[in-house]
Amino acid sequence: MLSFLFSDPNLPYSIAIAMVVLLGIIEALAMVAGLSIMGVLDDWLPMDNDFSADVAGGGFTGLVGWLCLNRLPLLIWLVLALCSFAISGLSINFVSVYAANVLLPTWLTLPLALFGGALGCRLLGQPLARLLPKNESSAVSIDDLCGCVGTVTLGRAVKGNPSEALVHDKYQQKHYVLVEPEHEQGEFLQGTSVVLLRRQGRVWAASPFEQTQSEH
Numbered sequence: 001m002l003s004f005l006f007s008d009p010n011l012p013y014s015i016a017i018a019m020v021v022l023l024g025i026i027e028a029l030a031m032v033a034g035l036s037i038m039g040v041l042d043d044w045l046p047m048d049n050d051f052s053a054d055v056a057g058g059g060f061t062g063l064v065g066w067l068c069l070n071r072l073p074l075l076i077w078l079v080l081a082l083c084s085f086a087i088s089g090l091s092i093n094f095v096s097v098y099a100a101n102v103l104l105p106t107w108l109t110l111p112l113a114l115f116g117g118a119l120g121c122r123l124l125g126q127p128l129a130r131l132l133p134k135n136e137s138s139a140v141s142i143d144d145l146c147g148c149v150g151t152v153t154l155g156r157a158v159k160g161n162p163s164e165a166l167v168h169d170k171y172q173q174k175h176y177v178l179v180e181p182e183h184e185q186g187e188f189l190q191g192t193s194v195v196l197l198r199r200q201g202r203v204w205a206a207s208p209f210e211q212t213q214s215e216h
Contacts (some may be wrong), residue, residue: 005090009103012110013089016082023079067118068125072132077121080128084120089113142177145169145196149209150179157181157188162203165194179206 005014064070069077089109096104150167153176157163162180165188169175179194181187182205188194193209 009106013086016086020079020082067121071129081117081121085113085117088116148196150194152188152190152192159184178203182207
């Protein structure tokens, strides 16, 4: 079995499996540290969820919708795509070995595996999206988090040295963002509740939640 997995024609598919395992390990370690790779990916690379899922829309919009890329968290979509790609490629070569005792060359199996990966995203992405809280009806833009309350999850944030905060949007979906105090003399310790005020690049300027309440 190992010789089959690590043979040259199967190398791209074995690498895809290794990437899935690596992503799982990184996410598990990040969660222990109070972080989330899934949240960071979705906030750094926001996907416009207004894309139509109808292939008839054409172009990039139609492709994104057909692949369900706009309906799943990016990390979950990556795992689904990599698994579908790897399973397709390995299955083709398994059948080839079983039927003719020969491994097909990569240049022949790779296009078929890519098609199988895309088909897997399409067929499995739709039911999976219905099981997950992040979908088209509850998607928000990163800029829509302005005014939301978050909690600093790690370290100490000062002006110029932001830290991570967990924010829930109006649909109670989780977002991990970088926050720093609005003023030079401020600081946020772990566990501090803050209100997001404005975004500059990847970093949000914020105020302590209690201070914001008292001002009103």
